[in-house]
Amino acid sequence: MERKVLVAVAIAVAVVVIIGAYAATVLFRESKGGDVYYLRTAPANMAASLESGSVDAYIAWEPFVSEAVVGGTGEVLMWSDEVMPNHPCCVVAVSNDFIEGADGVELTQRFLKAHIEATEWMLDALEDPDGSNYTLLITLASEFTARNASIVEEALKHLEFRYQVDSQFISALEEFVDLYVETNQTTEEEIQDRGYSSVSDLVERYVNESYLEAAAGIQPSATILNPDDPIRLGYLLGDLHQLAQFVAADDRVLGGSESLFERYGVNVEPAAGAPYANGGIVMDNFAAGNVDIGYLGAPPALIKHIKGGVDVVLVAQANIEGSGLVVEVGSDIQSLEDLVNRTVATPGETSIQHLLLRIALEREGLDLVLKT
Amino acid sequence: MEPVVERLLKEVRARWIELALSMLSLAVFVAAWWTLHWYFEVQGSIYAEYVPSPGSVWDALWGLIDKADPYVGVYILDHVASSLERIALGFVLALALAIPAGLLMGRLRRPHAIGRPIVEVFRPIPPLAWIPIFLIIFGVFIGPVAIVFLGIFFPVLFNVMLGARSVDPTLVDAARTMGASRLALFEKVVFPYTIPYLMTGIKVGLGIGWMCIVAAEMVAAEGGGIGYFILAMAEFSAYEEMYAGMVIIGVLSALTTGVAGLIEGFVYKRMGMD
Numbered sequence: 001m002e003r004k005v006l007v008a009v010a011i012a013v014a015v016v017v018i019i020g021a022y023a024a025t026v027l028f029r030e031s032k033g034g035d036v037y038y039l040r041t042a043p044a045n046m047a048a049s050l051e052s053g054s055v056d057a058y059i060a061w062e063p064f065v066s067e068a069v070v071g072g073t074g075e076v077l078m079w080s081d082e083v084m085p086n087h088p089c090c091v092v093a094v095s096n097d098f099i100e101g102a103d104g105v106e107l108t109q110r111f112l113k114a115h116i117e118a119t120e121w122m123l124d125a126l127e128d129p130d131g132s133n134y135t136l137l138i139t140l141a142s143e144f145t146a147r148n149a150s151i152v153e154e155a156l157k158h159l160e161f162r163y164q165v166d167s168q169f170i171s172a173l174e175e176f177v178d179l180y181v182e183t184n185q186t187t188e189e190e191i192q193d194r195g196y197s198s199v200s201d202l203v204e205r206y207v208n209e210s211y212l213e214a215a216a217g218i219q220p221s222a223t224i225l226n227p228d229d230p231i232r233l234g235y236l237l238g239d240l241h242q243l244a245q246f247v248a249a250d251d252r253v254l255g256g257s258e259s260l261f262e263r264y265g266v267n268v269e270p271a272a273g274a275p276y277a278n279g280g281i282v283m284d285n286f287a288a289g290n291v292d293i294g295y296l297g298a299p300p301a302l303i304k305h306i307k308g309g310v311d312v313v314l315v316a317q318a319n320i321e322g323s324g325l326v327v328e329v330g331s332d333i334q335s336l337e338d339l340v341n342r343t344v345a346t347p348g349e350t351s352i353q354h355l356l357l358r359i360a361l362e363r364e365g366l367d368l369v370l371k372t
Numbered sequence: 373m374e375p376v377v378e379r380l381l382k383e384v385r386a387r388w389i390e391l392a393l394s395m396l397s398l399a400v401f402v403a404a405w406w407t408l409h410w411y412f413e414v415q416g417s418i419y420a421e422y423v424p425s426p427g428s429v430w431d432a433l434w435g436l437i438d439k440a441d442p443y444v445g446v447y448i449l450d451h452v453a454s455s456l457e458r459i460a461l462g463f464v465l466a467l468a469l470a471i472p473a474g475l476l477m478g479r480l481r482r483p484h485a486i487g488r489p490i491v492e493v494f495r496p497i498p499p500l501a502w503i504p505i506f507l508i509i510f511g512v513f514i515g516p517v518a519i520v521f522l523g524i525f526f527p528v529l530f531n532v533m534l535g536a537r538s539v540d541p542t543l544v545d546a547a548r549t550m551g552a553s554r555l556a557l558f559e560k561v562v563f564p565y566t567i568p569y570l571m572t573g574i575k576v577g578l579g580i581g582w583m584c585i586v587a588a589e590m591v592a593a594e595g596g597g598i599g600y601f602i603l604a605m606a607e608f609s610a611y612e613e614m615y616a617g618m619v620i621i622g623v624l625s626a627l628t629t630g631v632a633g634l635i636e637g638f639v640y641k642r643m644g645m646d
Contacts, residue, residue, distance in 0.1 A: 054511070054512075183442055185442045185608065280607040280608075303608055307610060308609025308611070309418055309609075310609070348604075349443050349444055349608070350607045350608060370444050370445065370596050372450055372451075372596040
């Protein structure tokens, strides 16, 4: 008798809880029209998720796009430059505390000089696929991303390394912030609370080209400026977009005697915990004082500065373009509209890939919603 | 209705000091929180962002009720429903297995000998350690359920086993003398005796269950849930909403434990144990 009561009560409670939860869900849910679902997935696991069928498509940065293409399991439905030509992607950010610290300005300029040289070295190497530098570039890219040569070789075709801060960069950042305001992820008041009069004022002052301009005049240095106090560098795990810092740190690039960082007299080390999983974490580590200079996607750099007040400044680009939407080979998904009621893996809501997918779907009148 | 009100008033009169102290401790906590925020704000410290004022968290909490957050675009109640669904499933599964297993292991030597080593090996492994592999094996829905299951299973199993073992032998002897069959002995003596232990196990287990689900949702992050919500808000630096999510967990966890307490009281009353 007592046992029956207990079991009955336990089951009744469980049933009430579940039904109540469902009722609340149904009552408060909007009616759904053209929805595309997403799941947050680490890019390194995306190709496997696609293959196992747990998602119907994924959007990621290189080399995780070419990984599926070269592996023969995936094909690209849309490249990110089809959403926004020449869109900014990874940027170089510097902590204002670091700039204001001892030798901060000088170290930033020297670091940027190495960043420029590394980027130009990569661009030159890519020009001549028969050259020895090209072979070395592929080796370095392969080491950095832990992917084989054929994957990185394909991946390098779909992104463009670029350090310059140009008007296209500025206007794209404005477009991102406008979208954040439009979708209520931030507000004009929030931007004003940070001391900016408008979106364009924010972007104009958040991007500081002066260090990059000064870096052009930096000469090789016989001595290291910060031998005991290395620049703590934040970057993302296996993100081919951020190859410049890997190239700048490798002494094979200059023939074996020194790295580009050493040539310009800076001591650079990975920050504690680096490489990080996403740009939001790079920003959190800036805020925690763990990172002096970091490579990360432009959107997290924007949103965490606006909403979290993370005190950094953007000083250069690392690359443009270089992300893609992948579906299975032979998939019946031939257009964005075919994605309705299907599931796409994205690296998370703060990422540029998520943002670009959202923009692309919105143009088709579709919404990107979390799969629950 | 009258007697209820009267009883309540009587209760309040009898225990007003305790009530006042409880209110005061809450008020002091909120005041301390606010002071901390105010201190950071005055210092111009970035920590004012990380410790938002109680008022702004309260506003964020109410703001979440009737509209989807702009970052993930999911209603908070959908997240709560996802989490509750997983907890409820894990809870029911854990009870269904832990109670019989606990009773068997508590009363019978051979099942005890069989079960003990396995339990002793697996019990100290935190359920959270299973997250990575469970998410791969069971997927993003059943995976978190399995984590919750583990979190609730062991406390319930252990308490039931303890209860079943500690049944007063004189009671057992007395029942036997009166000719109780093995089944009747189990139903009338052993099982009722273990109920207080079971209830303790359930209350402990539910607390652990909430911890498990939030952590599992943060790692799995797919399919929503309150843990997902908290992580996503932190990524956007939407700290007010993040704290609001934490408050919701606190309230829900207290509510589920409260419901367990109510059931406990009800069962005790039915069984004449209070």
